[in-house]
Structures are given as structure tokens and as C-alpha cells.
Amino acid sequence: MWQLTKNIIQQLGRKRPRLFPQLISPARETRANGDQRGALHCSPLDSPAPLSPLQAAEISYFKSKIQTETLIPSHDNIQQIGAALSTKIKKQFNRALSIRLVDAGSCNGCELEIQAINNPYYNIEQFGIHFVASPRHADMLLVTAPVSKNMRDALLKTYEAMPFPKLVIAIGNCAQCGGVFKDSYAILNTVNEVIPINYIIKGCPPTPIDIMSGILIALG
């Protein structure tokens, strides 16, 4: 029995997507009036690395489908991403992906959008994703940043309490480079300084569709 579990763990371990910065979110960056506020002052180091053809194909698929400005996004869009999510989750996580959220010092904007993916429009639970109350039950950690120095220990402890595969997704421009709070005395500029992250979903805040497609890409 133990051997079996170990095999599964190893397999899951292998499935783990490559670490940041190989993957970069397809999320829309341009904001109101086409400026990039909130993504201010990111150094060139943070800019996207080249993608593999497969990832590029996947991303262009989403890019064409992401609707951020239409009044009522077509239901299919959510359903398509959702269907892809369910298939992956069925295979890799035995039908249920448990997510734990840690707010490591965000402005609360990112939390609002994470709450939104649970509303009936997106209803992410129908695709097998649910939010759990303890890191010990979680396959994936969502971190909303910037990581304030006061929250550093709590974030680290949460990460340590998680079982493998310890997938980590960081949410928001603040997670990437500190966003508008970059270089403050009270924050760490990237989540990477505390725990290894697999993927960053950009945006300030990223829309629910961005978050859903981000989770999908992070699953590999």
C-alpha cells in the first residue's frame, strides 16, 4: 500500500510543472486607456521567457477566447476552460483539486476575484476544484501578494504544512514584482523569495477567467 502511495507521489512529483519564470500568464495586461498601471516598474528580468510551441498554442487559444470587456461573456468560454480543467483534474488528481488560499498581504482586490470564481457564473466547483480550510488538505496553494514581511512566516508555515505535490500559484502583478508596492520597506518583492512558485497569474486584479485559465496552465 505504502509503495503504491509512494509511486503516486512520485508520479505527481514528476507531473509538476516547471518553475517560474518559464511560464507566464496569458492574461491581459493592458488596462483602462491602454496603460499598464499596477504593473508599474517591473524590471526586464520579470518579462516573459520564450514559450514552448505547445504552451504558445494553448495560450493563443485562451487569448482569443478571453473576454474582459464584453457585457456577458459567452457561457461556452467558461465551459470550455472548465471542461479542460475537469479532464486534467480527473487524470492527475483523482477528480478533485483542493486549493488553499493564503493572503500574504494583498490589497484585497485579488481576493475579491477569487471569491468571484466561486459564484454561480463561474462555479468552479462543478469542474472539481474546491477551496479547503486547511493546508493539510490542499494540493495547490494560491498566494495573493505582495508578501508583507509580517506575513512571511505564516506563508512559509502554510507551505510547509502542505502535502506533495505542493503546487503554488501566485496571483496578481504584486506577486510578480511587488506591483505598485515595489521596493517598499515592508514587503518582499516576489513570492519566490519565500517559497518556490509554479506559475504567476498576472493582472491587477486578474479576472476570474484569467484565474481559471491560469490554474489550467499551471496543471501542465
Next chain:
Amino acid sequence: MMDHLKQYIIHSTSFSNNKPLHFLDVPLSEQLNIAALIKNNQGVLLTEWVAPNQTTKSTHWFTLYLLSDASIYCVQSPLKQTRPTILDLSSQFPVCNRLQRAIYELTRIPTRHFKDKRYWLNHGYFPLGILRDNGSTKPARTLHYAFKKVTGDGAHEIPVGPVHAGIIEPGHFRFSVVGERILKLEERFGYTHKGIHQLLKNKYIEDASTLIGRVSGDSTVAYALAFAQACEQCRGYITNSNVILERNIFLERERLMNHIGDIGAIINDAGLPALQSSFSCLKERLLRYNAHYMKHRYMMDCITPFSQNMRLSHTPLKSMITELIEIEKELRSLHKIVETHGGLQDRLQTTGIISTEQAHQLGLLGLTAKASGIDLDIRCLPPMDGITPNFISARTTITGDVAARVEMRFKESFDSINLIRKFIKQLEANTSLTHDHEHTLPTKIGIGIVEGFRGPVTVIVSLDNNRVEWCHFHDPSWQNWLAVEYAIFNNIVADFPLINKSFNLSYSGQDS
């Protein structure tokens, strides 16, 4: 009473829709009397702060008060050059305990005869006095934070946080309980401290506006608007009336969507997730319309000082009217369900009570105060010239329990819908644009106060050309977090999430 204050007035001006604002210059020792006077006249403290004054090269201590029937008073006193100290106002306004600790950590200016030496925002990871101009910081102690202990037969503690079970912000709660009953709750915050005060120093006005819109993501419009008002007052600049109307539409939309979301969350914690989903659908619809009109779901960066980032054209205004009709219709039917659902009301009523007396003692603000029968709405202050009409009239409920806070949210939501309609009508009538023009009186510091969905959001700013010299902002959550400590008394632990949600206060807003 007014006469006593009048002798100190150095100048008066108006803000937002012609509300009066008086600047007072008083000697330091007089501050205690003024605080007592304001407290006796049912006033509240909005915020206190210390900041440098470039012209006199000295440090000033500001206290900002709101009197319901009169106006806003900004009282400032110069501090001593060597070893400056401020005075302890916490006996009048309990929130000063936390504010004074925060002021000491950021500026190293202590409070005279103040016993509580525990750090509030600083958990020992960065030096004290980071805001001092000469950069003389001092390393922080990393001491154990001593919570006040409750002893006795069967009394024990439950620590919760900083990481919570739901999708919410971090903060620590220490419950002292006997069996199921809560004897005492003590809060500890500061986890999301991001050092925004320091970041704002020397920022270009436009960047500062982006940053201040992210103090608390759910009140981004309120913060950006308060900042814009403060900057414009500083320059003596009057924006054209259409821009003001549009900004108010944004503000009311923000209030509407947050209240709807909050009611849903409270109902969910009372055990009716199916009903909550109706509310979250409504909220999502509002968000999508926001994205449609304003290119951002939460309307971040839509307001900038001296101009407007997003203008509403004719078409969105038309569709907003039909949108609001739908929303109102649904909200009314949901209101009926909430009002008449026996099981739900049973859970909400008499839970987490804050009496009017308590609300006054604690100096509560905004929605929490209104639910306990104290109306201190910035939008309802009498105008300076006596003619400018107020957009809305005061509303309160008196019971002060969770049910009252839900009811208050409904009332404010319907008010917001009506207000937006009114604004749209005015916008459409205002075909000839009034032009922006310079006002005659630029001031040294500008103050912007905006009634956000939680209560008055305050921003005080001093400008230096096109940069911010210093800026202070204040969230009503500072005051209202005290109410949670009192509301929970004698309730059971299992009701804490419900009571906490009924206030829905900002962690980031008070920590930043």
C-alpha cells in the same frame, strides 16, 4: 461650544458638494479640551496624524473631527522641536490607542503618559521611525506580543489566524472563552502592512493616485476620489460639475456592489448558501457592467486628480438605467425573502449587538454607526452656503445587531440606485459643460473625505509642485474594528464568522 472652537479657526473652506471644513490652529495642551468638547457634542474623531511643516520646519500634530450637525474640524498643533510628544486622547476616543502606537512606530514620536508599549503595525521586521525626514531609524524590538489574559475557572484561550479558513485577509484573533461563551476578544493586526505612507512620499501625483487606490481593493473608488479631492483642494482647483457627477456614479456603484456582496456573505454564514448565490449573481452582473462601462471590474484607476481617466459617454448612461431597473427589481424581491425568512431572521436578530451608547463611546463610523442609530454620513452634512441640496437624507436603524446591519445595507443599496438615477438625469441635463477653473484659495494641505461603503475614507495630502510631499490616509475600519471586540461579547464562538462578516471590515485598509 462653537464659540470656543471659533476663536482658533485660521481659515475655512469647503469640500465635496460644498461641505464646510475648518482649519484650527491650537496650542498642544488645548487639544485635550477640544477632544472632550467634541465627544460631548456627539462628534467623532476621524483620524490623527503627525507630519512635517516645510515652511516652519516643525512637526505638526493633526486631529480631524466630524460633527454631525455642523462640519469637519481639522485641528493642528505644532510640536516641540526637541523630543516632540503628542497627547493621549484614548480616553475620549478608544481608537487613539492603536493610532498612537502606529504613529510611534512610523515616526518615533511617542505619546505622553501612554502605557501601552506593544507594537501595532511593526512585528519586528523593519526599523522604527521609517517616516522621519532625517532618516534616523531605530531597530525594533522583537518581543512577544502580550495579550491580556482572562483567568478563572474554566477560562481558556482560542487563537485564530493570521491565516483564516475562508477567502479573506489575514489578522489574528485571540478569544477568551468559558465553554461556548466568549468573554473577551482581542485583535492583533498589522499583517498586511505594506508601508504605503512611505511609498507615497515624493511620488508623482498620478502614480500616487494609482497607489492609494490600492490601499483597500474593495474601496478603490472611495480612496481615489478622496485623494483627488484632497489634491484639488490643495491647488484650489474646481473640477467641472460633470466630472463630479461621474465620480459620484462610480462611488455609488462601488457601494452598491459591495453591499450586495456583503449581504450575500452574511446570509451564507447564517447557513443559506442557496440564497447567497442570488446575491453573488447580482454582484457579478454589476461587475461585468463595470468592466463594460469603465474597462475595469472594480473601477480601479478610473479617477485621477485634476482630470478623469474614464469618461462616461451617452450610451453607457442609457444602458445603466435599464441595468438598474433590473437590479432593483431583483434586489427588492430578495429583500422580501430576507425580511420574511423566519429561520434567517432568528439567526440574525439579537446577535452581535452594538448599542447606541456603545457606538458613541467607541466613536464608530459609517455603516456600523448607522446600524446602531448614529447617523454621521458625509453625504448628509449641511452645506456651507445653505443652498446646495444634499443628495440623500439620513437613515438609521436602531437595534445594532446583525439584522440591523443587513437592513442598513439594503437601505443604502436602494439609496445608491436612486442616487445613480439622479446623477444620470443631471448629467443628461448638463449639456453645456461648465469649465474647469482655478479656485482662488490654494491651501497648504488638502483634505478629502468620502463616504465609502464602510464609512468615511479620509485622505490628507500636502503637495510640492507635481509631487506628493506627504500623504496620510485613514480607513473607517480602524474605528470599527473596536466594535467587533464589543459585539462578540457573550456570543458563542460559532457566531463569530457571522458577526465578523456583518461588519466586513478591511484588514488591508487599517494595516497599510
